[in-house]
Amino acid sequence: MTKPLKLRTFKLGEYLRRLWRRWWGVAESAPAQAPGQGPTPPRWVPIRSLSPRHKLRVARHLQALPAADRYLRFGYAATDEQIDRYVQGLNFERDEIFGVFNRRLALVAVAHLAYSVDPQWATCAEFGVSVLPHQRGKGLGAQLFGHAVMHARNQGVNLLFIHALSENVAMLKIARHAGAVVQRDGSESEAYLSLPQATLDSQINGLMQEQMAELDYQLKMQAHQFREWLVMVQEIRQGVRDARHHARGP
Secondary structure (H helix, E strand, O other), X not given: OHHHHHHHHHHHHHHHHHHHXXXXXXXXXXXXXXXXXXXXXXXXXXXXXXXXXXXXXXXXHHHOOOHHHHHHHHOOOOOHHHHHHHHHOOOOOOOEEEEEEOOOOOEEEEEEEEEOOOHHHOXXXXXXXXXXXXXXXXXXXXXXXXXXXXXXXHOOOOEEEEEEEOOOHHHHHHHHHOOOEEEEEOOEEEEEEEOXXXXXXXHHHHHHHHHHHHHHXXXXXXXXXXXXXXXXHHHHHHHHHHHHHHHHOO
């Protein structure tokens, strides 16, 4: 009975070490690829689950999108007021909303994984995503999609649905690359991706990613608070200098 337990423990430990290296882009023992020998594996992106306390940041992210991007994300040129209503209507208990924060704790990318409210479609979910223009080209949309797929699998979803405008080339490319079937109907397209059942690997992966993303967020939060403290200290020091200067007179 002891040998199998030790074997399982060793395999789990080795699995976690490799997972850590993969997320942080640490090279394995294999030699690095030379230019032109294939694509470089994507680096790990800290994708954090959002809660109602992040509503203001979600709204700021969406309202920072240009008009054309709002049109692609919502299917119409949403105004700031319409975006506010959308954010206030988000159901954080039923759905899953993910985000990528920069070092200033601003959301640069947000994804919405909406689970079906119809009992006969209980194993279906819909995916939507937005990325700020200056953060594109880094694969954030694909990373968020992969993250949503993993979470949907772990929640028992077997069909992921994407409704997008046909001109939303970037979103449809992500869906096709993942193996989704895309059906075009004029100006609109629908993508369907069948998901395999959850496995121990997907469940552990989901748990570890949540923990690492939370750690990344806390570190950014501490750094942000420290920068604000430094600014306050500098302002106080400058005020003391100014007061001394005025006290001495001309």
